[in-house]
Structure formats: C-alpha cells, structure tokens
Amino acid sequence: MVQALRRVLLTFFFLSISTSNIFASASDASEAGEEPVIDVMGTVADHDYFKTPLGKIYLPRIFYWENANGESSVSFFSSTKKALASDEFIESEEGAIVPAGGGSIKIDFSITSHLLYYWFGMGLAVLLTVAAAKRYNKGVGRDVEPKGTFQNIFEVLFLFIRDDVARENIDHHKADKYVPFLFTMFMGISFMNLFGLLPWGATATADLTVTATLAAVTFVITQFSGTKDYWAHVFWFPGVPTWVRAILTPVEILGLFTKPFALAIRLFANMLSGKIMIIAILGLVFIFADLFGSVAGYGVGIFSVSLTVVLYALKVFVALLQAYIFTLLSAVFIGMAAEDHDHAEEEYYTEHIAE
Amino acid sequence: MGLLAAGIGAGIVALGAGIGIGMIGKSATESIARQPEASGDIRGAMILTAAFIEGVALLGAVICILLALGIGS
Numbered sequence: 200m201v202q203a204l205r206r207v208l209l210t211f212f213f214l215s216i217s218t219s220n221i222f223a224s225a226s227d228a229s230e231a232g233e234e235p236v237i238d239v240m241g242t243v244a245d246h247d248y249f250k251t252p253l254g255k256i257y258l259p260r261i262f263y264w265e266n267a268n269g270e271s272s273v274s275f276f277s278s279t280k281k282a283l284a285s286d287e288f289i290e291s292e293e294g295a296i297v298p299a300g301g302g303s304i305k306i307d308f309s310i311t312s313h314l315l316y317y318w319f320g321m322g323l324a325v326l327l328t329v330a331a332a333k334r335y336n337k338g339v340g341r342d343v344e345p346k347g348t349f350q351n352i353f354e355v356l357f358l359f360i361r362d363d364v365a366r367e368n369i370d371h372h373k374a375d376k377y378v379p380f381l382f383t384m385f386m387g388i389s390f391m392n393l394f395g396l397l398p399w400g401a402t403a404t405a406d407l408t409v410t411a412t413l414a415a416v417t418f419v420i421t422q423f424s425g426t427k428d429y430w431a432h433v434f435w436f437p438g439v440p441t442w443v444r445a446i447l448t449p450v451e452i453l454g455l456f457t458k459p460f461a462l463a464i465r466l467f468a469n470m471l472s473g474k475i476m477i478i479a480i481l482g483l484v485f486i487f488a489d490l491f492g493s494v495a496g497y498g499v500g501i502f503s504v505s506l507t508v509v510l511y512a513l514k515v516f517v518a519l520l521q522a523y524i525f526t527l528l529s530a531v532f533i534g535m536a537a538e539d540h541d542h543a544e545e546e547y548y549t550e551h552i553a554e
Numbered sequence: 555m556g557l558l559a560a561g562i563g564a565g566i567v568a569l570g571a572g573i574g575i576g577m578i579g580k581s582a583t584e585s586i587a588r589q590p591e592a593s594g595d596i597r598g599a600m601i602l603t604a605a606f607i608e609g610v611a612l613l614g615a616v617i618c619i620l621l622a623l624g625i626g627s
Contacts, residue, residue: 240623363598461609468612475619524605531602 239482243405243474246312247279250399258315260296261308262288267301316403320391324383327353360385364527368534373424377533380420384413385526392470392518396511404521405470407463414463417529422455425536458532462525469521473514477507560622563614571611578603 248255257278265271276282283290289299297304331353339346345354360382365374388404395402403409431437433451436444480503488496582600586593 461606461613464613464616465605465609468616469608471619472612472615520601524601527602528605 239475239478242478243402243471245406246401247309249312249315250401252399258310258312261310262296262304263306263308264298264304265302266298269302271305312401313403313406313409316391316394316401317409320389320394320403321383321387323390324386327386328382331357356385357382360526364523364530368527368530370534370538373537377420377424377530380416381526381530384417384529385522388413388466388522388525389519392522393515395470395474396514396518402470402474404466405474407467410463410467413466413525414459417462417532418456418459421459421529421532421536424533426539428538428540429536458528462528462532466521466525469517473510473517477510477514480507480510556621556624560618563618563621567611567614567618570614571607574607574611575604578607 247260248257250256257280260276260279260282262274262282263271264274274282274285274287276285279296282288282296287299288296291297327349331350334345334350335341340350340354345351361375361378364385365378365381368374369377391403391409394400395405433455434448436447436451439447483503484496484500487499578600582596585596589596
C-alpha cells in the first residue's frame with residue numbers, strides 16, 4: 200500500500216515536470232505571436248508521413264499526371280519535399296500539389312499513413328493465420344491438443360467466427376466457404392482499429408476510403424454468391440401483383456447498395472467519433488485553463504485525464520465490437536444472398552390464394 | 555449558423571439513438587428475465603439491432619461534424 204502510494208506520487212511528480220515543460224513551450228509559442236492550436240481534424244486525417252516514437256518518416260508520392268499539352272506520365276518521389284524540389288510540381292494556394300506547368304494530377308497513387316496502417320493490419324492478420332496454419336499442418340491441434348497461448352487464443356477466435364458468425368447466418372453447407380474471408384475481415388479490422396490506439400498510431404478505419412473499400416469487397420462477394428432466388432427477389436418479386444413490382448424493384452435495387460454503404464459509414468463514423476471524443480475531452484483542459492486560469496486547467500485535467508483512461512478502455516472494446524459487427528453483418532448479407540428458399544409456401548399461395 | 559445547426563442536430567441524433575437503444579435494452583432485459591436460458595441468442599440479436607441504430611445515428615453525427623467544420627458550405 201505504502202509502496203503503491205509512493206509510486207503514484209513519483210508518477211505525479213514526473214508528470215508535473217513534463218507538463219510544466221509543455222506549458223513552457225506553449226507559452227513560448229504564444230509569446231512569439233502564434234496561437235497554440237489543437238488540430239482536431241489533423242489528428243484523424245490522412246498524412247504523407249508515418250509517425251514513430253523517434254520521429255516522422257516521410258512516405259513516397261506517386262502521381263499519374265497530365266501536363267498542359269495533354270501528355271500523361273507517372274512520376275515517383277521519395278517524399279513530398281522531393282516532389283516540390285523537383286520543379287515539376289508546386290503547391291497550390293489550397294495546399295494541394297499540382298503540376299508546375301499547368302495540367303492536373305489524374306490519379307494520386309501516393310502511399311499515405313492510412314494505407315500503411317491498412318497494410319500493417321492486414322499483413323499481421325495474414326502472418327498470424329499462416330503461422331497458425333503451419334502448426335495445424337504439423338499436426339498440433341489435430342492429432343494432439345493445441346499447445347501454447349497463441350494457438351489457444353487463435354482457436355477460440357477462429358471457432359467463434361466459424362460457428363457463431365458464419366454457420367449461424369449462412370446456409371450450413373455453404374458457410375465454410377466464406378469463413379476465410381470473414382476471418383480475414385475480422386482480424387484485419389481488429390488490428391487496424393487497435394493500431395489507432397497506439398500513442399503515435401493512425402486509425403486506418405477512421406478513413407472513409409478504407410471502410411468503403413472493405414465494404415465494396417463484401418458487396419462484390421455478396422452479389423457473386425447470390426442464388427437465382429436472390430435475383431428473382433430483386434428484379435421480379437414472387438407472389439405479389441405486378442403493379443406492386445413497379446415499386447418493389449427500384450427499392451430492392453437501391454437496397455443492394457444501401458447495405459454496404461451503411462456498413463462503411465458505421466465503421467468509419469464509430470472510429471472517427473471515438474478519436475474526436477478523446478481529443479475533445481482532453482481539450483477541455485485547455486479551454487478551462489484559457490477561461491479561468493491555469494489552476495482551473497489543472498483541476499479539470501484530473502477529471503478529463505481519468506475520463507480519457509476509461510474511454511480508452513471502452514475504445515479497446517469498441518474496436519473489437521465494430522470488427523465483430525462488420526463481420527457479422529457481412530455474414531448476414533452473404534447469407535441472405537446465398538440462401539436456398541423453401542418454395543412450398545409460395546407455390547401454395549400462387550395455386551390457391553392468388554386466383 | 556452551421557454551428558447552431560450542428561448543435562441542434564447532434565442533440566436530436568442523440569435523442570433518437572437514445573430512445574432506440576433504450577427500447578432494445580428494455581425488451582432484451584425483459585426477454586432475458588422471462589427466458590434466461592436464451593440469453594445468449596438475445597444478446598446477439600440485441601447487439602446486431604443496436605448496431606443498426608448506431609449506424610443511422612452516426613450518419614447524423616458525421617453530418618453534424620461536417621456542418622460544424624463548414625465543409626461543403
């Protein structure tokens with residue numbers, strides 16, 4: 200107890216030293232005439248650099264662009280600074296990069312921080328899965344019991360996706376075909392969400408382009424696994440009068456696209472709002488310090504920092520929950536498309552009631 | 555004006571999502587109390603339905619953020 204108390208006091212002491220340094224640098228900035236600003240959107244936006252504990256690493260820029268004469272070419276630069284130094288590109292007034300002699304950038308293939316974290320998340324998912332698959336190939340887990348923490352946790356997760364997500368929502372004889380896709384999605388999105396909780400990390404899933412890509416994959420797989428019945432329900436709904444079909448068909452076609460759209464927006468907005476919420480609550484410290492002096496700032500700081508700690512724990516839960524929900528809804532949509540219908544009821548209706 | 559709209563919008567979004575998730579929680583706890591052995595299935599259905607409501611609510615929240623930041627005006 201005494202030891203724990205001493206540790207807390209020591210931590211507080213070190214924290215107060217480091218915060219006074221931050222305050223000192225902030226006051227330096229304000230003396231120099233610059234307003235210290237908390238850039239809320241800057242922390243969630245995509246960047247051309249990758250933050251590490253040691254500093255920023257600038258990422259390559261690749262442009263497919265067209266000059267004023269209409270000739271298109273591909274340019275590769277190791278960083279944004281190199282691109283601006285090469286005389287081919289200049290920075291426009293809005294801060295975007297444009298070709299120096301007129302023309303425009305057709306496609307920006309630049310590697311950004313969110314793309315890098317997308318690769319990290321998916322790469323880690325692949326690495327873990329391949330490592331586990333090697334162990335199963337050797338016979339560990341098949342002939343004998345699974346060994347070690349890694350394989351046991353892996354097996355729990357995999358069985359959860361296979362039994363509670365895939366087989367629960369997709370027809371039983373088709374479900375196992377979709378388990379690899381669903382498991383990749385679950386692991387990849389979990390890792391991407393959790394990487395965002397690292398102090399210098401970026402949340403790839405707090406970017407609409409990333410979530411839209413993931414949802415587009417689900418959309419394509421859903422359409423390709425659609426049965427005849429599924430398409431019949433979309434274009435020529437069985438068992439209803441013809442004039443009702445004039446309303447139902449547009450609605451059903453719209454429904455094809457709203458499902459993955461909602462999937463993308465849900466993941467994106469959850470991750471974005473979690474990040475903004477933490478910045479907003481920490482920002483209260485500076486708002487109160489600005490309004491009522493630095494003592495009020497310290498006082499509010501105690502509450503906001505402890506609230507942020509609780510929120511961080513909640514964000515770990517939300518990160519896994521959102522990955523689960525994305526996977527579950529993907530499975531539900533695929534299951535709806537791949538379902539084999541029982542026609543007994545419809546035939547009864549058309550034969551006996553419709554006349 | 556955008557800030558005012560964003561504030562009012564965020565309030566209404568929270569109101570709607572609160573009512574929706576509250577109703578799910580109410581019926582889920584009632585059904586678990588009535589049939590405790592089905593609590594696993596009910597919890598799954600609860601999370602799924604809550605996710606649908608959350609999706610709509612967060613769509614509203616994103617529009618509020620866009621309004622507050624003045625994007626698109």
